[in-house]
Amino acid sequence: MSGKLTRQFLIYGAVCLCILLVPVVVDDAFLLNKYARYLVFGMLAIALSLSWGYAGILNLGQATTFGIGSYCMAMFLKLKTVPVHTGSEGLPDFMVWNNVTELPWIWVPFQSTTFSLLAGILLPALFAALLGWFIFGGRIAGVYAAIITLAVMVVANLIIIDQQSYTGGFNGITDLAEFSFLGIDFDAYSASTYYLVAASLTVTLFLALAVSRSKTGLILQAVRDQEERVRFFGYDVALYKTFVFALSAGIAGLAGMLYTIVMEFASPTFLGVPLSLSIVIWVAVGGRQSLIGAMLGAILVTGVQGALSESEAFLETWTLIMGGLFVLIVLLMPKGLAGAIEALVRRLPQAGNGRSARHTEPDHRPETHPNLGGTQ
Amino acid sequence: MTGNREQLLALRQATVSFQGFVAVDRLDFSVAAGELRCLIGPNGAGKSTTLDLICGKSRITSGEIIFRGEPIHTYREFRMARTGIGRKFQVPSVFRELTVMENLEIGCSREPGVWHNLFRFSGGADTERLERLALLVGLQDELSTQAAHLSHGQTQWLEIALILAQDPALILMDEPTAGMTAHETNMTAELFNRLRGQHTLIVVEHDMGFVRDIAETISVMHQGRLLAQGTADEISEDPGVREAYLGSGGIGHA
Amino acid sequence: MDFVVSQILTGLSLSSILLLVALGLAIIYGVTGVINLAHGEFVMLGAYGAWLLQTQFGWNVLASLFVIFLAIALLGWLLEATVIRHLYDRPLDTILATWGLGVMIQQIVRLTAGGELRYVQMPPGLSGSVDILGATDSAYRLFVLGVALGLFALTWSIYRYTTFGLKLRAITQNRAIASSFGINSGQAYRATFAYGAGIAGLAGALISPLKSVSPEMGTTYVVDAFMVVVLGGVQSLMGTLASSAVLGEASGLLAYFSNDTIAKALVLVAIVIIIRFRPQGLFAPRVRA
Numbered sequence: 001m002s003g004k005l006t007r008q009f010l011i012y013g014a015v016c017l018c019i020l021l022v023p024v025v026v027d028d029a030f031l032l033n034k035y036a037r038y039l040v041f042g043m044l045a046i047a048l049s050l051s052w053g054y055a056g057i058l059n060l061g062q063a064t065t066f067g068i069g070s071y072c073m074a075m076f077l078k079l080k081t082v083p084v085h086t087g088s089e090g091l092p093d094f095m096v097w098n099n100v101t102e103l104p105w106i107w108v109p110f111q112s113t114t115f116s117l118l119a120g121i122l123l124p125a126l127f128a129a130l131l132g133w134f135i136f137g138g139r140i141a142g143v144y145a146a147i148i149t150l151a152v153m154v155v156a157n158l159i160i161i162d163q164q165s166y167t168g169g170f171n172g173i174t175d176l177a178e179f180s181f182l183g184i185d186f187d188a189y190s191a192s193t194y195y196l197v198a199a200s201l202t203v204t205l206f207l208a209l210a211v212s213r214s215k216t217g218l219i220l221q222a223v224r225d226q227e228e229r230v231r232f233f234g235y236d237v238a239l240y241k242t243f244v245f246a247l248s249a250g251i252a253g254l255a256g257m258l259y260t261i262v263m264e265f266a267s268p269t270f271l272g273v274p275l276s277l278s279i280v281i282w283v284a285v286g287g288r289q290s291l292i293g294a295m296l297g298a299i300l301v302t303g304v305q306g307a308l309s310e311s312e313a314f315l316e317t318w319t320l321i322m323g324g325l326f327v328l329i330v331l332l333m334p335k336g337l338a339g340a341i342e343a344l345v346r347r348l349p350q351a352g353n354g355r356s357a358r359h360t361e362p363d364h365r366p367e368t369h370p371n372l373g374g375t376q
Numbered sequence: 377m378t379g380n381r382e383q384l385l386a387l388r389q390a391t392v393s394f395q396g397f398v399a400v401d402r403l404d405f406s407v408a409a410g411e412l413r414c415l416i417g418p419n420g421a422g423k424s425t426t427l428d429l430i431c432g433k434s435r436i437t438s439g440e441i442i443f444r445g446e447p448i449h450t451y452r453e454f455r456m457a458r459t460g461i462g463r464k465f466q467v468p469s470v471f472r473e474l475t476v477m478e479n480l481e482i483g484c485s486r487e488p489g490v491w492h493n494l495f496r497f498s499g500g501a502d503t504e505r506l507e508r509l510a511l512l513v514g515l516q517d518e519l520s521t522q523a524a525h526l527s528h529g530q531t532q533w534l535e536i537a538l539i540l541a542q543d544p545a546l547i548l549m550d551e552p553t554a555g556m557t558a559h560e561t562n563m564t565a566e567l568f569n570r571l572r573g574q575h576t577l578i579v580v581e582h583d584m585g586f587v588r589d590i591a592e593t594i595s596v597m598h599q600g601r602l603l604a605q606g607t608a609d610e611i612s613e614d615p616g617v618r619e620a621y622l623g624s625g626g627i628g629h630a
Numbered sequence: 631m632d633f634v635v636s637q638i639l640t641g642l643s644l645s646s647i648l649l650l651v652a653l654g655l656a657i658i659y660g661v662t663g664v665i666n667l668a669h670g671e672f673v674m675l676g677a678y679g680a681w682l683l684q685t686q687f688g689w690n691v692l693a694s695l696f697v698i699f700l701a702i703a704l705l706g707w708l709l710e711a712t713v714i715r716h717l718y719d720r721p722l723d724t725i726l727a728t729w730g731l732g733v734m735i736q737q738i739v740r741l742t743a744g745g746e747l748r749y750v751q752m753p754p755g756l757s758g759s760v761d762i763l764g765a766t767d768s769a770y771r772l773f774v775l776g777v778a779l780g781l782f783a784l785t786w787s788i789y790r791y792t793t794f795g796l797k798l799r800a801i802t803q804n805r806a807i808a809s810s811f812g813i814n815s816g817q818a819y820r821a822t823f824a825y826g827a828g829i830a831g832l833a834g835a836l837i838s839p840l841k842s843v844s845p846e847m848g849t850t851y852v853v854d855a856f857m858v859v860v861l862g863g864v865q866s867l868m869g870t871l872a873s874s875a876v877l878g879e880a881s882g883l884l885a886y887f888s889n890d891t892i893a894k895a896l897v898l899v900a901i902v903i904i905i906r907f908r909p910q911g912l913f914a915p916r917v918r919a
């Protein structure tokens with residue numbers, strides 16, 4: 001058992017080390033920027049793997065909290081631009097165009113660095129905690145919970161587009177200042193930004209690993225398996241689910257902040273259905289029940305997509321291929337590439353340990369009847 | 377029987393109806409601390425539903441349920457469990473995707489908080505106790521087997537072990553020997569006799585041989601009501617009980 | 631008076647489209663428990679079918695309806711047989727798989743027919759307008775309303791009065807028991823899926839002269855249809871009818887009084903609240919979970 005743990009730590013450590021060492025080999029600024037983007041997506045995948053893979057909560061609106069984090073960072077960096085304004089009030093340019101005369105109250109606290117950085121993680125977490133309490137407190141689970149997360153995201157997206165004078169509307173928030181922290185400037189096209197993202201990813205990955213290995217992580221897996229049963233041992237299932245939902249949102253928020261730094265803008269598309277769908281696909285491909293699998297799934301898929309995006313026609317075909325691949329994986333490999341690799345490794349003749357033969361995949365346990373999710 | 381021992385659980389006029397169908401009807405039922413009570417009755421008598429009421433899976437429509445002096449029927453399920461009630465379900469339900477050891481760790485729920493459990497990792501202080509429990513139910517060699525791969529009898533035992541890991545004052549067992557071989561049933565009877573005194577047990581069973589092996593007092597339910605209560609001999613002499621079982625082939629084969 | 635009548639007519643027209651689009655989804659969800667997120671793409675395919683037959687062969691929409699129904703039903707049948715069938719006991723995965731299928735269909739259409747908007751002409755006999763109580767309404771819209779009600783009646787009678795409908799009802803009550811009485815639920819599911827898909831295609835073809843046709847058009851329809859089903863209650867066809875009527879009229883009014891974005895957001899918030907507090911739907915009695 002502990003041998004397995006050691007092996008897991010080694011694999012995770014090695015992968016992170018490789019990621020951290022990339023700038024040693026690559027010094028093309030554009031490539032580094034691109035890779036940093038993929039890493040951000042990897043972080044998003046970790047977030048979804050925690051809630052979906054471990055706790056069985058399929059969040060079809062993971063991009064909501066990603067978007068909140070990204071807007072927090074964008075608001076902060078917008079207020080840092082010199083000159084921030086076209087008028088006399090120190091207002092962002094798009095507000096002036098929309099005849100706003102005074103900095104709106106939601107913007108005011110983002111003049112503080114500490115507040116902004118905390119808000120980028122804590123606001124999404126708080127948002128998810130409230131939403132989670134609303135959903136799970138009412139015993140809504142499964143498909144219905146997934147649909148709620150999707151609907152909430154679309155609402156958030158519509159509101160951002162509609163409230164143009166506060167959010168920049170359709171165009172999002174652009175022309176940002178460069179992020180600098182503790183005396184380091186994080187130019188989007190620099191190794192320092194890459195390191196920032198890679199280090200955040202490493203920390204996130206190990207944090208998520210610790211959570212998944214803790215008893216809380218175990219209880220979440222039990223909830224995924226048989227929610228009712230867990231309740232009768234005295235665990236507050238709704239609280240556990242809300243916790244992991246909020247944790248996942250906090251990670252997504254951090255990813256959103258980093259994404260704004262890397263992309264140098266925030267846009268309502270960050271809270272879009274296509275991105276949320278993509279996250280689900282990455283995680284499904286990589287393996288929803290493996291944190292590192294999900295992360296590498298995201299990096300792999302977006303990497304290939306990035307390489308193909310040179311030609312427009314090819315990108316269209318790629319979307320088709322991704323759709324097909326996704327259906328096949330859902331159908332044939334519910335545990336994704338990580339699950340397939342794990343099964344392969346297990347099948348290798350292993351030091352005469354006869355018992356391992358029994359550890360084949362269990363048949364997929366039927367969940368409750370389709371009208372699931374409703375209150376019991 | 378319950379006179380000189382402290383009363384642990386009491387149902388008073390407990391009633392539940394499902395869209396007009398009264399499954400448990402003004403039931404008065406009490407159990408003393410440390411007792412091993414058997415609950416029998418023909419199919420559909422309301423035995424499982426009664427256990428559901430005690431653990432919170434179903435809610436009474438009127439009446440009350442008092443456990444250790446508290447009116448627990450107002451609590452949410454997890455709070456009821458935390459007051460010291462454990463339940464084994466009629467359809468064995470364990471966590472099939474987790475290993476036997478992991479299952480046992482879930483059962484061990486004295487500290488149910490999210491925050492607390494965030495800093496607990498497997499191989500902690502409970503391991504030894506859990507291994508002993510696994511030994512008690514004969515699963516000591518299956519600790520890292522996925523629960524999905526256990527046989528039916530082993531699954532039943534795993535669930536019993538889960539309840540013992542939870543260590544509740546009151547244990548509700550719904551047909552624990554269903555699907556067990558005669559040998560396994562005997563072992564279960566032995567186990568229950570050992571639990572006597574440490575825990576209070578309510579055991580729902582159809583197997584009269586098993587009931588005779590373990591019971592002190594037997595309560596008989598019929599059509600949602602308590603029909604009779606007494607020792608095994610008293611029960612089998614009772615004309616009302618005989619009538620209730622008529623047509624289902626007599627009490628032994630119900 | 632004119633205004634009231636014409637407002638009601640606008641609402642009715644919206645209702646009839648909602649009913650057409652939601653009917654297929656409701657049947658599939660009610661019987662098989664699958665939330666078919668590719669439903670919007672079936673609608674879209676129906677609309678493209680009408681466009682294709684019109685531009686290539688000069689068929690009028692009405693003439694193409696039957697062919698389109700058959701074609702999309704066949705597609706539904708095939709998808710059920712190859713994909714959906716394997717996922718009935720994994721509900722979360724069905725929404726993923728159907729989502730993926732939807733993306734594929736959309737992409738195939740974009741790659742073959744192009745991404746630009748397409749238009750389908752009204753059938754010549756129905757392009758005029760009709761006077762009702764002083765208000766005028768397009769004859770085609772009234773025709774669509776009639777077809778929607780007719781299809782609903784047909785579906786309802788199949789469900790109520792045929793042996794096939796009896797089997798379906800038995801399966802939705804309890805699949806295990808039904809199959810122990812020799813009812814082949816696999817076949818019934820496949821037929822249901824094909825029928826639901828066919829109706830979606832029909833809906834798309836009927837709508838095509840009223841709206842522009844594009845690869846993305848399905849997305850809005852699946853949301854609308856889903857809302858109708860959620861509001862109406864999962865296993866209640868009458869609920870679907872009632873909620874189409876209510877929603878059609880309500881969105882007619884909402885669009886009149888407020889801006890489109892806010893109306894959309896409000897509708898979604900309503901979905902969320904209904905799912906949370908009345909997952910069995912507004913028009914369905916509380917059923918045993």
Ligand SMILES: Nc1ncnc2c1ncn2[C@@H]1O[C@H](COP(=O)(O)OP(=O)(O)OP(=O)(O)O)[C@@H](O)[C@H]1O
Pocket residue numbers: 394397399417418419420421422423424425426466918
């Ligand atoms: N949730 C429910 N909704 C409607 N009826 C129910 C529900 N739960 C139980 N019943 C009905 O209540 C009656 C009592 O059921 P219960 O399961 O308690 O019987 P039982 O004594 O445990 O029988 P068995 O020996 O077969 O397990 C049965 O007729 C059953 O159909």
Ligand SMILES: [Mg+2]
Pocket residue numbers: 423424425466550
């Ligand atoms: Mg029972």
